[in-house]
Amino acid sequence: MTKTNYINASIYSSEKQTFIDNQFMTVDDATGKIIAVGTGTPDTIAEQTTDMQGKYVMPGIMNAHTHITSIPTYWWHDGQEDRHPESREYNTMYAIHNMQDMVNHGVTYIRNVGAQYDIDVAISKMQREGKIAGPRVMTSGQAFSITGGHGADGGHEVDGVDAVVQGVRQALKMGVDNIKMMVTGGVLRNGETPDDIQFNFEEVQAAVAEAHHKGKTVAAHAQGNAGVKEAVQAGVDTVEHAFDIDDETIEMMRQHGTVIVPTMNAMYAIYKYGEKTVPAWAREKVIVNIKKHFASITKAAAAGIPIAMGTDAGTPYNGFEDESAYEMQLYVDKAGMTPAQAIDTATINCARAMHVADEYGTISAGKFADFIAMTANPIEDIRVIQQDKDVFQHGIQVHQAAKTAGVDEQVPVRQVG
Numbered sequence: 001m002t003k004t005n006y007i008n009a010s011i012y013s014s015e016k017q018t019f020i021d022n023q024f025m026t027v028d029d030a031t032g033k034i035i036a037v038g039t040g041t042p043d044t045i046a047e048q049t050t051d052m053q054g055k056y057v058m059p060g061i062m063n064a065h066t067h068i069t070s071i072p073t074y075w076w077h078d079g080q081e082d083r084h085p086e087s088r089e090y091n092t093m094y095a096i097h098n099m100q101d102m103v104n105h106g107v108t109y110i111r112n113v114g115a116q117y118d119i120d121v122a123i124s125k126m127q128r129e130g131k132i133a134g135p136r137v138m139t140s141g142q143a144f145s146i147t148g149g150h151g152a153d154g155g156h157e158v159d160g161v162d163a164v165v166q167g168v169r170q171a172l173k174m175g176v177d178n179i180k181m182m183v184t185g186g187v188l189r190n191g192e193t194p195d196d197i198q199f200n201f202e203e204v205q206a207a208v209a210e211a212h213h214k215g216k217t218v219a220a221h222a223q224g225n226a227g228v229k230e231a232v233q234a235g236v237d238t239v240e241h242a243f244d245i246d247d248e249t250i251e252m253m254r255q256h257g258t259v260i261v262p263t264m265n266a267m268y269a270i271y272k273y274g275e276k277t278v279p280a281w282a283r284e285k286v287i288v289n290i291k292k293h294f295a296s297i298t299k300a301a302a303a304g305i306p307i308a309m310g311t312d313a314g315t316p317y318n319g320f321e322d323e324s325a326y327e328m329q330l331y332v333d334k335a336g337m338t339p340a341q342a343i344d345t346a347t348i349n350c351a352r353a354m355h356v357a358d359e360y361g362t363i364s365a366g367k368f369a370d371f372i373a374m375t376a377n378p379i380e381d382i383r384v385i386q387q388d389k390d391v392f393q394h395g396i397q398v399h400q401a402a403k404t405a406g407v408d409e410q411v412p413v414r415q416v417g
């Protein structure tokens, strides 16, 4: 068993809500897991030592809401919508590109919540086998919608409890890790609003029962308050978006242990960049809801409802590079979080929401050595995480910041299985 000692690092501690200077970390090279973390000089003699030169080290970024088969465009030509091609081949190509982009930008674990043709299931396998670069993927396959409902193109359309039960069982048989239910209408489909309830309570409850029987989670796309309440009461594990919630909803979430995945950048990016390209019917829904949305997340965060970072990567102008780090900035600038709380949303809170906290989400013994290293302190300025940084996955450096490497001494990028 060969080991690597990383010395002289300032390591983020969620418990202390800050970075602690002069830390070491010992990693078992064979398993990619951390075997010790401490102050000063490591107790273990290792074959390799890496001096982190006082860099700020935090766990790899986790993103609980992505769509890796999409690209972040929405074009509008001569009054006609013109989104990217929908074939299996294009979707697969986008997914492989997006995976590479994410890991280069420090994202080491994602939960994909809706992929055309169930492509994320194969992509997840390819990543684990080391055939492609990218974050580890928790999969959902195709999302579930009512016939003609939100996400119905490219998802499973199911109506009634029996169809939901059968569909969810089939998805679980195929091997998905999570079930995605489109409980309400949304922004990027014409003829519906975020306040429309689509799946009824019994349908959502049936999906939850089936997923939970197999130890899997359910993520509910739920935006308007009534739809969020329905999803929470039906027992979903995470509520995605949550545009509009009140005190009663927060109380229900507390009782059920519900986690919110905000995806604020999905709204902000359309608001900021979508004027000429995103159709008016979609932009209007953003304008009507964005303030409410940000106020809801602020309120939930202040009330202590766990927030897991998710961006909805793949929606217009909301991509796979530094958007995850930018989402954390939005939590600080627009949802009242401290930088440490924002870091937690993208690390330990995601790990808990995804049920992988025993192996991911903090830098501690027994967990995988997924981490990023920065030259400045994100507690002082959350935007630091958006800068080019060193990225390690299972103890292997998969990306080196150009600034620290210098172009000719750049390490070869390796893939991690």
Ligand SMILES: [Zn+2]
Residues within 6 Å of the ligand: 065, 066, 067, 113, 114, 312
């Ligand atoms: Zn989404």
